[in-house]
Structure formats: structure tokens, C-alpha cells
Amino acid sequence: MVNLNTIEPRNGRNYYIALGLEGSANKLGVGVIKHTRLPNTASGDNSHNCQVEILSNIRDTYVTPPGEGFLPRDTARHHRNWVVRIIKQALEKAKINDPTADIDVICFTRGPGMGAPLHSVAIAARTCSLMWEVPLVGVNHCVGHIEMGREITKAENHVVLYVSGGNTQVIAYSENRYRIFGETLDVAIGNCSDRFARTLKIPNAPSPGYNIEQLAKNCQHKESLIELPYTVKGMDLSMSGILAHIDSLAKDLFKGNKKNKILFDKETGEQKVTIEDLCHSLQENLFAMLVEITERAMAHVNASQVLIVGGVGSNTRLQEMMGQMCKDRADGRVHATDERFCIDNGVMIAQAGLLQYRMGDYVKDLSDTVVTQKFRTDEVYVSWRE
Amino acid sequence: MSQEIIDTVAQYLTPSIPIKLISQGAEAVVFSTAVHPYCPMRETASGNEPTQYIIKYRSPKKYRHPIIDKQLTKHRTLSESRLLAKLFLIEHLNVPKLIATDVYNGYIWLEFLGEDLPNNCGYSNLKNFLWMYANDPYNEQVKNTLFEVGKQIGLLHWNDYCHGDLTTSNIVLAKDDNGIDWVPYLIDFGLGSQSNMVEDKGVDLYVLERAIISTHSSFSGKYNQWLIDGFSSIYKAQGKTGAKKLEEVLKRFADVRMRGRKRTMVG
Numbered sequence: 001m002v003n004l005n006t007i008e009p010r011n012g013r014n015y016y017i018a019l020g021l022e023g024s025a026n027k028l029g030v031g032v033i034k035h036t037r038l039p040n041t042a043s044g045d046n047s048h049n050c051q052v053e054i055l056s057n058i059r060d061t062y063v064t065p066p067g068e069g070f071l072p073r074d075t076a077r078h079h080r081n082w083v084v085r086i087i088k089q090a091l092e093k094a095k096i097n098d099p100t101a102d103i104d105v106i107c108f109t110r111g112p113g114m115g116a117p118l119h120s121v122a123i124a125a126r127t128c129s130l131m132w133e134v135p136l137v138g139v140n141h142c143v144g145h146i147e148m149g150r151e152i153t154k155a156e157n158h159v160v161l162y163v164s165g166g167n168t169q170v171i172a173y174s175e176n177r178y179r180i181f182g183e184t185l186d187v188a189i190g191n192c193s194d195r196f197a198r199t200l201k202i203p204n205a206p207s208p209g210y211n212i213e214q215l216a217k218n219c220q221h222k223e224s225l226i227e228l229p230y231t232v233k234g235m236d237l238s239m240s241g242i243l244a245h246i247d248s249l250a251k252d253l254f255k256g257n258k259k260n261k262i263l264f265d266k267e268t269g270e271q272k273v274t275i276e277d278l279c280h281s282l283q284e285n286l287f288a289m290l291v292e293i294t295e296r297a298m299a300h301v302n303a304s305q306v307l308i309v310g311g312v313g314s315n316t317r318l319q320e321m322m323g324q325m326c327k328d329r330a331d332g333r334v335h336a337t338d339e340r341f342c343i344d345n346g347v348m349i350a351q352a353g354l355l356q357y358r359m360g361d362y363v364k365d366l367s368d369t370v371v372t373q374k375f376r377t378d379e380v381y382v383s384w385r386e
Numbered sequence: 387m388s389q390e391i392i393d394t395v396a397q398y399l400t401p402s403i404p405i406k407l408i409s410q411g412a413e414a415v416v417f418s419t420a421v422h423p424y425c426p427m428r429e430t431a432s433g434n435e436p437t438q439y440i441i442k443y444r445s446p447k448k449y450r451h452p453i454i455d456k457q458l459t460k461h462r463t464l465s466e467s468r469l470l471a472k473l474f475l476i477e478h479l480n481v482p483k484l485i486a487t488d489v490y491n492g493y494i495w496l497e498f499l500g501e502d503l504p505n506n507c508g509y510s511n512l513k514n515f516l517w518m519y520a521n522d523p524y525n526e527q528v529k530n531t532l533f534e535v536g537k538q539i540g541l542l543h544w545n546d547y548c549h550g551d552l553t554t555s556n557i558v559l560a561k562d563d564n565g566i567d568w569v570p571y572l573i574d575f576g577l578g579s580q581s582n583m584v585e586d587k588g589v590d591l592y593v594l595e596r597a598i599i600s601t602h603s604s605f606s607g608k609y610n611q612w613l614i615d616g617f618s619s620i621y622k623a624q625g626k627t628g629a630k631k632l633e634e635v636l637k638r639f640a641d642v643r644m645r646g647r648k649r650t651m652v653g
Contacts, residue, residue, distance in 0.1 A: 172600070174600070174601075174603070175603060175604075179599075179603075180600075181596075181600055185645070223452075224453070225451055225453045225454065230454065230458065232577070233577075233593075234550060234551045234552070234577065234589070234593040235551075236593070284450065284454065285454065288447075288449070288450035288451065291447075292412070292413075292450075295412040295413075296412035296413070297412075298412065299411050299412040300412075300597070300600075300601070301600075301601070320449075321449040322449070324448050324449035325449045327448075328390075328391070328447075329410070
């Protein structure tokens with residue numbers, strides 16, 4: 001087992017406190033966690049047993065009007081405006097009065113993500129670090145998701161399905177790296193549903209994907225489907241074609257284009273398909289593809305469990321389909337978390353960052369805190385796992 | 387593995403065809419049987435050991451919508467059967483022999499290939515084979531085998547077919563007639579297609595390269611090199627046109643690889 005106790009907690013305490021700052025997309029999250037330092041025995045010091053305690057988990061989402069996405073510049077401005085307030089709120093909730101004495105490490109998202117929002121949060125992290133004299137750790141966003149999911153669900157021998165607004169990856173751990181087995185070749189699944197939500201002009205709060213899910217639930221013709229492209233390529237998938245297809249259908253529907261035989265009856269010109277039907281078909285099609293590549297990866301690495309992380313992971317239909325797939329496999333189990341941990345948050349950055357810090361890997365020079373938009377999951381050396 | 391699937395298959399095949407479960411892949415469940423579907427004499431013809439046959443069954447996936455499921459099962463079973471029938475006619479290309487197919491229920495009967503590797507290393511697919519040699523990764527036999535695998539893929543692509551899911555578990559090794567060298571067979575053409583597009587070929591090579599990197603990461607550099615050497619040898623044997631096409635495929639392969647690695651990841 002890996003010994004996580006290479007660095008002593010501050011001021012002779014027997015626990016570590018980490019502050020996590022996340023702002024790679026339109027969510028600004030700040031979280032405070034506590035790890036108890038367990039005695040150095042073979043069974044007590046592995047990452048599965050770091051006994052995380054969540055002291056606070058505050059998030060603020062930048063919500064745009066219906067039909068609009070979030071632009072980097074505006075998102076960065078939102079983060080800049082809110083970051084101080086949110087940090088204060090998180091510290092207060094965690095009952096930390098003196099950050100200099102109490103916090104062991106500040107963790108921030110180094111990438112991947114949108115450049116401007118990442119940058120504004122990194123500046124906040126550097127400022128706090130210098131002000132409170134606390135070391136910094138730069139965290140890979142994807143690894144943050146995985147570590148949080150692992151800690152909450154205690155999944156073992158699992159494949160990770162990471163589905164969010166910017167990423168769609170099937171990941172399995174092997175030899176100190178989270179290796180990517182399959183991923184999207186073009187747009188991410190969350191991006192696909194967000195953009196469709198924009199075409200439909202439905203609200204972006206709490207999240208576009210959530211609203212699509214609700215519309216799909218209300219579909220009256222669940223037994224029928226609108227045919228969409230099914231584009232699995234080995235363990236990879238492609239979603240831009242599906243998006244273009246369903247987008248054009250939705251536009252025809254709004255325009256009342258009677259020539260479209262899929263949407264309107266040939267003779268009477270009656271509308272056959274509703275917005276709900278489109279959402280339902282889109283979800284069924286996309287999730288079937290996701291579950292299929294996950295199953296493929298599971299068969300390839302002999303895993304029995306699935307851990308779903310990322311914002312889209314909070315979709316109950318996806319969880320249900322994944323559960324059904326696992327049921328048909330030997331000892332299959334699916335692990336998923338709720339929106340507090342699925343959707344981007346500060347706690348997950350703190351969790352991954354604190355693990356990294358306890359292995360002695362923290363920023364020695366401020367020039368190492370430059371954020372990067374391209375930062376692949378498999379670039380990170382996972383020293384805290386066997 | 388749920389008993390339900392086995393029961394369904396047993397019921398479909400009737401008790402006169404005994405089956406043994408071999409493996410559950412992602413898409414299909416594979417059984418072996420000693421009974422030939424329409425030529426029962428074969429059973430005893432070979433003498434001591436009865437000839438084995440493979441039954442590949444695409445079970446309905448309950449997680450996906452019944453309409454999608456039906457479409458996919460029929461489409462994939464049919465295209466796999468067609469492909470196998472066509473590929474079997476290509477000289478020097480090794481694929482399992484197609485015996486029978488039922489596309490609506492998702493059954494395919496195939497010839498049995500491969501054997502168990504020595505020292506409990508499991509069934510003789512390329513994945514287990516490479517793991518068996520993990521202590522001696524640059525062995526001459528590994529090199530030759532991978533070169534041969536590359537040649538098979540080269541032949542496939544040269545004839546304008548694509549596999550669609552090239553992983554190390556989808557390449558089965560069988561001993562040649564004198565029982566010394568391994569002969570690779572490509573199996574599982576469920577995602578295969580006829581295609582003269584460079585893109586598909588590039589993606590094929592990329593999928594295999596990544597499968598090797600993910601499962602045999604420490605020696606993947608050499609392994610992939612040998613595969614590409616074998617692949618190229620087929621094209622180069624075709625003279626000038628071959629060399630030109632090879633260049634195109636390899637160039638696209640490099641492009642696909644770049645696309646995968648440098649994909650922008652936001653969010």
C-alpha cells in the first residue's frame with residue numbers, strides 16, 4: 001500500500017485541511033476538506049482510507065439566458081466577481097478563522113478547461129497562497145472528478161465513465177496512470193445536449209442537460225423513437241453528426257416545415273413529433289452509445305464495476321441504463337454520485353490536490369502554476385495509488 | 387454472467403445441441419458446441435476429438451431502447467456474416483469460416499479457432515500471448531507474430547475492408563500445420579465494413595495502437611513498430627500504387643493520432 005504520510009500536517013495536528021478552487025467552466029466552486037492522518041500501518045494509510053470529511057462545498061454557477069452559451073470572457077468575469085465572496089463563505093462554513101494556521105494546502109484547477117475562467121481562479125489561488133503562506137497544488141480537473149467519485153463510492157476494480165460538458169472519456173487505471181480507453185472524437189456529450197438545449201431555447205438553469213432530461217421524462221411516446229445516427233467507432237464515439245441531425249429536425253419543427261415526413265404526417269400534415277420526443281430519442285441514442293463503449297472497455301480490462309463521474313453522470317436515465325448493463329455482467333455494479341459531487345465542485349479539486357500534496361508533489365515555484373487548456377487525464381502521474 | 391442469457395440460448399438451440407459458455411464479450415456471448423448445424427456427420431468424422439464450433443450470440447441489451455437494439459442486432463449480425471463470407475475468399479487472409487447465421491435473433495455459427503496457451507496463460511488471443519511473453523517481450527517469436535498480425539491487417543486494408551474494433555483480444559492465434567509458428571486470425575467483425583476511405587483505415591490502426599498502449603504499455607513502442615512493419619510489407623509488395631497508398635494511410639494514421647491526443651478538453 002502507498003504511504004500517504006510523507007508530509008507532516010501543519011502545527012503538529014493529526015489532520016490535514018485543504019482548500020479547493022475550481023473554475024474551469026461556468027461553475028465556480030470552493031470546497032474545504034479534512035483528511036485524518038492515520039497511523040503508518042499497512043492497512044491504514046491508503047487512499048481508500050484517507051477518511052475524507054467535507055467541511056464545506058459551495059458552488060456558484062454562471063447561468064446564461066435561454067439560447068445562449070457561456071463565453072469565456074463573461075464566465076471569467078463572473079468568477080472574478082464572486083471568487084472572494086465564495087471563498088469567505090466556504091471558510092466560514094468550515095469554521096476556519098485563521099487560514100494561515102489552519103490550511104495545509106490550496107488546490108486549484110490547472111486544466112483542462114476554458115483559458116480565461118481557469119486563469120482568473122488561478123490568480124485567486126496564488127493570491128491566497130502568498131497572503132496566507134500556504135503551499136499550492138495544481139490539479140487536473142478530470143483526475144479531480146475521478147478521485148472524488150472513488151472516495152465517495154469506494155468503488156474498486158472499476159472502469160470510469162467521465163461525462164461532462166467538455167469531456168467524454170472511458171478511463172481505466174493501470175500502472176500509475178488513468179488511461180483513456182475510449183473518448184469522443186469531436187464534441188462532448190454535455191456539449192451536445194447543451195447545444196441542443198440552445199436550439200430549443202430552454203432555460204440554462206439549473207443546467208441545460210437537466211432540463212432536457214425532464215423533457216425526455218415527459219415524453220408521451222416512449223415506445224417509438226426517431227432514428228438518429230449511431231456512431232460508435234471501436235471504443236470511441238462521435239456525436240457531432242447526431243447533434244447536426246437533431247438540430248435540423250428541431251429547426252424544421254419550429255418552422256413548421258410540412259415537407260419533413262419524419263415530423264409531419266404525409267397526408268394530413270399533422271404534427272407527429274414533439275420536442276419531448278426529440279429529447280427522449282436524443283438521450284436514448286447517446287446513452288446507448290455511452291453504455292456500449294463502457295461495456296466494451298469493461299470487457300477489455302476485466303473490470304466488474306463502473307464509476308460514473310462528471311456533470312452528465314447525475315442524469316438518472318444514464319445511471320439506470322448503466323445499472324441494467326451491469327446487472328447482466330458478472331458481479332456488475334454501478335457507482336454514481338449525486339449533483340453535489342458529480343457537477344464541478346471545489347471539494348473534488350481539494351481531494352485530488354490533497355492526495356497529491358501528501359505524496360510530496362506541490363508547487364515549488366509560482367511559475368509552475370500557469371494554467372493550461374489542454375491537459376490530458378493520462379498526463380498525470382498518480383503516485384497515490386498502487 | 388446471468389443465467390438468463392444461457393437459458394435463452396439453450397432454449398433456442400433445443401437440447402439436442404449442447405453448449406458450453408466460453409466468454410462474455412461486450413457485445414456478444416460466445417459458446418462452443420460439437421454439433422454442426424446442418425451437417426451432423428462431421429461430428430465423428432475427425433476421429434478422436436470432435437470438431438468444435440463457435441456460436442456467437444448477440445443478446446438483446448436491456449439497457450437500450452428495443453428499437454435501437456433490434457436495429458443494431460440485425461445490422462451487426464448481418465454485416466458481420468456478409469463480411470466474413472467475403473473476406474474468406476481473399477487469399478492469405480485468415481478469418482474464421484462462416485457456417486450459419488440467423489440475423490433476426492443474432493446468432494452466428496463459426497469455425498473454432500485457437501487453443502489454450504501453455505502455463506495457464508489463458509486462451510490464445512494476442513492479448514494473452516503478449517502477457518505470456520511479458521518477461522521476455524522482445525523475443526523473436528513475439529516479433530514474428532506481431533509482424534504477421536500487421537500483415538493480416540495490411541491485407542484487410544489493401545482489399546478495402548476495415549475491422550472497426552481492432553484490439554488485442556480480437557486477434558486470435560492458432561498454430562500452423564507443423565505446430566510451431568503462430569498464425570493470426572482476425573475475429574469479431576461486428577463493427578467491420580467495406581471501405582476505401584483512408585480515414586477508416588487510419589482510425590483502425592489508431593484503435594489498435596491505443597489498445598496496445600493501454601494494455602501492454604511498457605513495450606508498446608516496439609510492438610507497434612513491428613505491427614506497422616508487417617502492415618507496410620503488404621502494401622510495399624504491390625509496387626508503386628501500393629507505396630503511394632501506404633503513404634496516404636500512414637499519413638492519415640498520424641493525423642488521427644494527433645487529433646486524439648491534442649483534442650481540446652474544456653469543462
